[in-house]
Amino acid sequence: MLPPAASIAAYLERIDAARWYSNRGPLLEELETRLCNYLKLPPFSVSLLGTGSAALEAAIIAHAGTARPDRPLALMPSYTFIATALSAIRCGYEPWFVDVDPETWMPDPKALASHPELHRVGLVMAVTAYGCRPDMEAWVAFQAETGCPVVIDGAGAFEQFEADPSLVRSEVPVMLSLHATKTFSTAEGGAVLWRSPDGWARLAQVANFGMSDERRCEMDGFNGKLSEYHAAVGLAQLDHWPERRARFVALADSYRRAAAVSLSMPGTLRLSPEVSGAYVLIDCIDPERADRVCSSLAALGIASRRWYGRGLHGEPLMQGRGHDPMPVTEWLSGTHIGLPAAVDLTDAQIALVVETLSRVN
Numbered sequence: 001m002l003p004p005a006a007s008i009a010a011y012l013e014r015i016d017a018a019r020w021y022s023n024r025g026p027l028l029e030e031l032e033t034r035l036c037n038y039l040k041l042p043p044f045s046v047s048l049l050g051t052g053s054a055a056l057e058a059a060i061i062a063h064a065g066t067a068r069p070d071r072p073l074a075l076m077p078s079y080t081f082i083a084t085a086l087s088a089i090r091c092g093y094e095p096w097f098v099d100v101d102p103e104t105w106m107p108d109p110k111a112l113a114s115h116p117e118l119h120r121v122g123l124v125m126a127v128t129a130y131g132c133r134p135d136m137e138a139w140v141a142f143q144a145e146t147g148c149p150v151v152i153d154g155a156g157a158f159e160q161f162e163a164d165p166s167l168v169r170s171e172v173p174v175m176l177s178l179h180a181t182k183t184f185s186t187a188e189g190g191a192v193l194w195r196s197p198d199g200w201a202r203l204a205q206v207a208n209f210g211m212s213d214e215r216r217c218e219m220d221g222f223n224g225k226l227s228e229y230h231a232a233v234g235l236a237q238l239d240h241w242p243e244r245r246a247r248f249v250a251l252a253d254s255y256r257r258a259a260a261v262s263l264s265m266p267g268t269l270r271l272s273p274e275v276s277g278a279y280v281l282i283d284c285i286d287p288e289r290a291d292r293v294c295s296s297l298a299a300l301g302i303a304s305r306r307w308y309g310r311g312l313h314g315e316p317l318m319q320g321r322g323h324d325p326m327p328v329t330e331w332l333s334g335t336h337i338g339l340p341a342a343v344d345l346t347d348a349q350i351a352l353v354v355e356t357l358s359r360v361n
């Protein structure tokens, strides 16, 4: 649930008065500043963009540049949402999919440092699956050691950076999605967290067609701007963020309570704060049980989802692209099921979901 019209109205009136609708207007600047303050980051550490995907593309161009012929590959996990790979392709890279660590659900930076394709790699994308906490220290060390620029797709990880702003670094940019399905949202929108005023300025230029203040196109770019209307939603969201945040916490607690009294479960619930509050996952004992979880819920008209499909290496568009063996990705994508996670679910609805799960064997 996003902020209701009444809480956005005062911001919309400011747009009417200023007649400034996009292109880094006053509401966007206010939202960047307020987010920096809220996340206890220095000024110019938050850049807002039109979508999470635009934020990812701008971060790639600003940090790694577009692909070069001698280093065409982008290493990335297969266990992610398709947007990760599409953004790299838009920047000229050829995705090469790697497997993830079974504990962190992210690629292991130590293992990647000796990847056989590394000499052809121009970009490494690490994804915080389901908004888990990234080991930024390890990614910064990987980048320093290999010279391969790293960009983090932290799409769902707002709460991790909120809990520990030291995860925001100057060496490696992190993208957040502010899409309506994520916790902190502007309906459509994205952000780059990066303790780098130079990086901030490059992101602004990339997202404005690569144009300088003199209206000269000096670098690669595109239209990646967030409008004042979306900034208005974001400001209203920030005004009411403590309540929205509390509702995500309450959702996870309600699932925890329901699971605690159920006799048997086909797997383990993975909930906020381990994952983003926008996700409620069940980590099933095996893929067959996971399939039965989906069909038992569907029989009651309850939706469930494998958020990352069966891994990107299985997507039709990605056929023929390079990838490592994928035992962990295949296991995780078979066994992780996304359960209903709306903040307005009632305890009774959640109890019904959990009771249905407990009858799956």
Ligand SMILES: *Cc1c(COP(=O)(O)O)cnc(C)c1O
Binding pocket: 051, 052, 053, 054, 080, 081, 083, 084, 127, 153, 155, 156, 177, 178, 179, 189, 190
């Ligand atoms: C949501 C998401 C994106 C895309 O963000 P948009 O704001 O929808 O463009 C990218 N990567 C991951 C892992 C996501 O979950």
